[in-house]
Amino acid sequence: MSILSNATAYPVSDVNRVKRLHERGSYDRETVHAILDAAALCHIAYVVDGLPYCTPTLFWREGDRLYWHGSSASRMLRRQSEGEPVCVTVSHLDSLVLARSAFNHSVDYRSVMAFGHARVIDDPDEKARALAAMVGRFYPGRWATLRPATQQEIKAARVIGMDIEQASAKVRAKGIADDEEDYGLPIWAERIPVRTVLGPPEPCPRLVPGVERPETLGGYREGRALGDALREAHAATFPGSNPAKAFKPSV
Amino acid sequence: MSILSNATAYPVSDVNRVKRLHERGSYDRETVHAILDAAALCHIAYVVDGLPYCTPTLFWREGDRLYWHGSSASRMLRRQSEGEPVCVTVSHLDSLVLARSAFNHSVDYRSVMAFGHARVIDDPDEKARALAAMVGRFYPGRWATLRPATQQEIKAARVIGMDIEQASAKVRAKGIADDEEDYGLPIWAERIPVRTVLGPPEPCPRLVPGVERPETLGGYREGRALGDALREAHAATFPGSNPAKAFKPSV
Numbered sequence: 001m002s003i004l005s006n007a008t009a010y011p012v013s014d015v016n017r018v019k020r021l022h023e024r025g026s027y028d029r030e031t032v033h034a035i036l037d038a039a040a041l042c043h044i045a046y047v048v049d050g051l052p053y054c055t056p057t058l059f060w061r062e063g064d065r066l067y068w069h070g071s072s073a074s075r076m077l078r079r080q081s082e083g084e085p086v087c088v089t090v091s092h093l094d095s096l097v098l099a100r101s102a103f104n105h106s107v108d109y110r111s112v113m114a115f116g117h118a119r120v121i122d123d124p125d126e127k128a129r130a131l132a133a134m135v136g137r138f139y140p141g142r143w144a145t146l147r148p149a150t151q152q153e154i155k156a157a158r159v160i161g162m163d164i165e166q167a168s169a170k171v172r173a174k175g176i177a178d179d180e181e182d183y184g185l186p187i188w189a190e191r192i193p194v195r196t197v198l199g200p201p202e203p204c205p206r207l208v209p210g211v212e213r214p215e216t217l218g219g220y221r222e223g224r225a226l227g228d229a230l231r232e233a234h235a236a237t238f239p240g241s242n243p244a245k246a247f248k249p250s251v
Numbered sequence: 252m253s254i255l256s257n258a259t260a261y262p263v264s265d266v267n268r269v270k271r272l273h274e275r276g277s278y279d280r281e282t283v284h285a286i287l288d289a290a291a292l293c294h295i296a297y298v299v300d301g302l303p304y305c306t307p308t309l310f311w312r313e314g315d316r317l318y319w320h321g322s323s324a325s326r327m328l329r330r331q332s333e334g335e336p337v338c339v340t341v342s343h344l345d346s347l348v349l350a351r352s353a354f355n356h357s358v359d360y361r362s363v364m365a366f367g368h369a370r371v372i373d374d375p376d377e378k379a380r381a382l383a384a385m386v387g388r389f390y391p392g393r394w395a396t397l398r399p400a401t402q403q404e405i406k407a408a409r410v411i412g413m414d415i416e417q418a419s420a421k422v423r424a425k426g427i428a429d430d431e432e433d434y435g436l437p438i439w440a441e442r443i444p445v446r447t448v449l450g451p452p453e454p455c456p457r458l459v460p461g462v463e464r465p466e467t468l469g470g471y472r473e474g475r476a477l478g479d480a481l482r483e484a485h486a487a488t489f490p491g492s493n494p495a496k497a498f499k500p501s502v
Contacts, residue, residue, distance in 0.1 A: 040358065041360075043296075045297075047298055050298065050336075051338075052336060052337060053338050054294050054296035056294075056362050058358065087296075088305070089294055089306070091292060091294070091307035093477075096291070098390065098393070098468075100397060101397055101400065102385075102397050102404075105389075107309065109307070111307050113305065113306070132353075135356060146352055146353050149353050156354075175453070176455045178455075183457045186461070187398065188455075188462050188464055188468075189454070190452045190464070191455075192449055193449065193450030193453070194447060194449060194450070194477055195447070195449075196447045197445075197447075197448060198443055199346075201443045202426070203439075203440070204440035206434045207439065207440065211437050211439050214439055220347070
């Protein structure tokens with residue numbers, strides 16, 4: 001196992017090295033972080049009694065640490081409190097690719113696998129700060145406008161942190177790539193973009209009269225790509241932590 | 252561990268019982284299948300040398316069996332050939348929910364965790380049939396129109412099957428749910444629908460002149476929900492295997 005590390009890339013070992021189609025692989029922090037920050041949901045793999053589990057959950061990133069949370073009674077979170085190894089995966093589907101042969105059918109996508117050890121955040125101050133950061137990661141400035149969290153609510157939540165020890169990104173963004181000799185065949189081929197977008201925000205029907213939509217939610221507008229809104233919110237709440245690198249929109 | 256099973260539901264045990272917010276949980280096949288069939292990507296958790304891995308990949312369902320495929324050289328697939336336990340998870344994000352307190356912020360979602368043991372499909376006929384089904388699952392009727400697969404291509408592919416031994420669905424679809432006493436507070440609350448949609452299909456620039464888009468791709472049209480197109484395609488290729496139950500669109 002060789003470990004390569006520098007200031008801008010995650011170390012590479014047999015655990016995170018992209019083995020198949022390695023030209024799609026990358027280990028640099030900017031690429032990894034851009035894919036993570038465009039997502040609300042991750043999928044977390046963990047092992048209980050030797051069996052694999054994969055649980056989808058909301059998460060957020062601060063620097064090289066990922067956080068997620070849930071109920072103190074959660075089986076997943078109880079199992080993740082004592083330094084257990086986890087793999088946190090995020091993926092975005094960007095298009096369907098219809099080629100001239102079955103084997104060149106594909107999809108364009110961006111994905112990250114991040115490896116580390118989960119630990120519970122039990123220091124009360126760090127936990128409260130993390131919960132505020134979670135709201136801020138989605139909705140900058142919103143935490144301070146909310147009904148304050150009660151001690152009971154904070155106690156009922158469990159926050160897990162994982163320092164990214166190794167990570168890899170895998171990206172396919174090339175659309176149709178047929179065998180050269182197949183381009184002459186009379187077969188239809190196309191790329192169908194796939195995009196995850198916001199619908200029109202639906203105000204709560206029970207709003208107190210006169211309450212206006214905060215300007216800070218302006219990034220969440222109908223038709224916008226969810227990933228763009230999420231990355232903008234992340235950058236606003238964690239300035240300096242967000243990569244400048246942007247993926248070209250798929251649609 | 253108690254096992255409950257009947258014709259319409261998956262058996263329930265400690266492995267797949269929904270423990271947290273169990274009112275969101277379900278084990279019936281219709282619900283599980285509808286969530287699976289609306290997805291192109293799943294996330295597969297598996298264990299290698301005691302460590303968890305979570306890999307996103309394309310998949311499809313036939314009855315109670317899930318399939319996925321990849322290269323014969325894939326680490327993940329080599330590890331999944333001998334009956335190893337896996338957990339296949341699918342999730343759909345349907346909305347962001349902004350409540351009046353931090354702890355009632357949430358998302359609407361549909362997810363499935365399916366448990367079983369992976370095995371390689373090495374019978375040549377079954378493998379060829381599975382690869383045709385994979386194309387058909389996305390694009391009904393397309394397999395027969397393609398440049399035929401070569402023996403080398405079929406050999407280079409590895410197909411994995413997993414009979415669903417246990418599964419659970421978890422669905423949140425209730426939008427804003429504040430504490431009753433919080434509705435009177437002058438705080439903005441809203442639900443923001445999230446939808447994964449198709450962009451305008453982009454024909455290959457190198458199409459042979461005169462080749463027309465097949466009518467069978469009519470379900471893949473701009474603005475349509477990816478999940479609706481996928482479920483329709485699944486039902487066309489596997490009639491009788493697709494549940495009639497539909498989720499109301501989130502947008």
